[in-house]
Structure formats: structure tokens, C-alpha cells
Amino acid sequence: MGRNKLVMKKIEDPISRQQFYSKRKDTILKKSNELAVLCDTDVALLMFSPAGQVTSYSSKESVEDIMVRAMNKSVNQRLIPNPNEQLLMQSLTQSKSEGKMVGKIAIAEAHGKKLNELKETLREAQQKIRYYKPQVENISSVQEAEAYAQFLRSNMEQIQQSKAKLLGVQGFLQRNEYPAVNTEDMAAAGNEALYLNAYW
Amino acid sequence: MGRNKLVMKKIEDPISRQQFYSKRKDTILKKSNELAVLCDTDVALLMFSPAGQVTSYSSKESVEDIMVRAMNKSVNQRLIPNPNEQLLMQSLTQSKSEGKMVGKIAIAEAHGKKLNELKETLREAQQKIRYYKPQVENISSVQEAEAYAQFLRSNMEQIQQSKAKLLGVQGFLQRNEYPAVNTEDMAAAGNEALYLNAYW
């Protein structure tokens, strides 16, 4: 579209390139979302900006989950030709090295239905949030903004309370919630493992 | 495009859904490839057809590699990135035909029906939040609580910014840079293979 026809060649000027990226990225995200919604299917998307910033999109499940699912399919159907498949799969399913939350997530995926439930819950919440957060930009009056802020403060308070409560039984509860996951890795990974999967 | 405006709702008829999927899939792949080529960057895409068939696309590296790289990046970045932000924004802006009602514009012309529309949107959002709120009770680890809290804080900050803008107190949160447009390299060239790295 536009005044001229698109030329399939790298845009050399960095500035123009970045501008092009920004616009097109949004379009692709929009269309991907349309596809996911209209067809009620899973779509996962990852894009690196010329500057290296990552933008990800996933419809229902997390990008990781979608990928893992796609890979499982590929094992039997060779849909995703991948040289490092073996390696990657391994990394995804039994990683021990820290920094690879994916691994732990995959482990959970493979072993735990319990964790799955929890993830599902988080995912649901995330869905709501996805609808919610962007709208913040649309706030058009100070009153509305204040109302929103108030709402958030309220939630924040609840969170703090939950946190406080949890701190009382920390460690115990935590370990019992994720029996399928290697607890040592979990501990080593810090607090991001589970979380990451749900929001990344 | 087409004779009628797109309706963001699942297509119930299986056949129509599949047809829609096929067409749109190709477009998304094409545009993803354009982005990857013109910007010389990495893009990874996974799509499940209504029937479950997987379609993947990746520009340079494999989908897996790209994902792993993206994850490593994200691990060190904000814990709660919001992939769909721009996307949803656009979604909300979709009613472009009857004027611009993007967030910023809304702020500028927070009058008339546009304001009402926004309020309606806000109402919907809050309703969704109510759905999300109860889940707070399900938080089972301090880490999750902290994550949530962080998320809320982030939102709170945005609210504050919105308020600031609304109050005309802008000027302490600006930074973006949008250099002038520079165009060249518009020599004619033929299009060719688009799906080089696409696997079906």
C-alpha cells in the first residue's frame, strides 16, 4: 500500500528501518490477533526490532506452550524442520542450567496437571488483564484516571495482604504447589520460573 | 477489507473459518516476511489451523532459536511485558471510519460520543477486571504476589502519567524520538520468493 510499491530489500537507513518496523509490527500483531480470534486458534509470534527489542504475542496459551505443542506435533509430522530440535527439546524438557526457565516450565508441562491448573488460572487472569491494561491509555478524564488509580490501590492492598499471609507459610506451601518441578532448580531459578510462563 | 467490515468474533461455520484461516495465514506470513527482510531482523511465527495443523515461519534462525533468544532477553527485562498492548490499542481504534479516537486524541477531544464510547470501554474493562480480581485469592506464592504487585505498580504508574497528561503537566515523561523521514533506495526491483523460510 502507500504511494509506492514495496521493494523487497533491506532498508538501509536505520531511522527509516525502525519506523517501518514499528508500523508493520503493529499491523502484523493486529492481523495475528484477528486470526486467533476469528478462528479461535493458537498463534504465537516473536519479533525483534532492528534495535533488538523483542515483541511477543500469543493468543491463548503462552508462546512457550504453543511452541512446545507445535514441536510435539513436529516430532511426528516433521512440520518444523529444525536442526537443533533434539537439543532444543532436551533443553526445554530437562534443562538444569539456570536462566532457562523454559526448561522448568516444560518439566511442569510434562509432569504436572496441578501446575497446569494454576497456570490456566493465571492465563485467564492474564486474558482479562490484556483487555484491561491497554485501555488505560484511553482514559480521558482525570476523574476516570483517579477512579482507576483507586481501583488499583485497592487491588494492591489485597495483594499485599495475600503476600503477608503467604510469607507466614512460605517455603512449605511453595514446595507443595509444584511437586512435579525439580525443587532445587526451582529454588535456584528464583521466583521467575512459574511466573514467566504465564506472562512472558 | 472486502465488501464488509471485519467483525471481531469467532467464525462459527467451520468451513468459513477454515477458509478465512487459510487466506489470512498467507497474508500474515507474507507480511512477517516483509518485515524480516526489509528490517533484516528475526521473526518467528507459529499458527495452528482450526483443524490443528501447524504452520511455522522463521526468518533467519529456527523458530526455537529465536524463541530461546527472545526468552533470554526477556528474563532480564521487565517481568510483565504486555505483548498485545499496541495490538489491542489498534483493536480499540478500529472504528476509524467514524473518526480518530485513539487514546491521545481522546484526551484532546474528550467530548461528545467519543467520550461516551471510552467510558463504555472503561466500564467493560472494569467488568473484566472484576472477573480477574477474585483470582487474586488464588495466589499461592509470594513470588506470584510480588509479580502481581509489580504489575499493579506498573499500571498505577501509567495511570499517574495519564493523569499528568490530562492535567497538562506534560514534560517530564517525554523522550521518544521520531527523526525526519528519509527516503531513498526506491529503485524498482522485482518481488520474488516470499516463503523461503516458511515450512508448512
Add this chain to the structure above:
DNA sequence: CGCACTATTTATAAATA
């Protein structure tokens, strides 16, 4: 300097062969 406008190219929903 960032945003908005607009002439054109694209992408498509329908209609049609």
C-alpha cells in the same frame, strides 16, 4: 519533531464464472 493527511497499493468479503 511528532502527528496527521492522502494518494495508492494491498488485502479481501462477496459475488460470479
Add this chain to the structure above:
DNA sequence: TTATTTATAAATAGTGC
């Protein structure tokens, strides 16, 4: 039914404010 064609909605490159 599947492939084209047509009429319109979308996306967007270049330009203007």
C-alpha cells in the same frame, strides 16, 4: 466446488502541518 473477478475496507509511503 474451486478459481476469478469485483467492490470495498485496510494498510501505508510519502507529504504536509
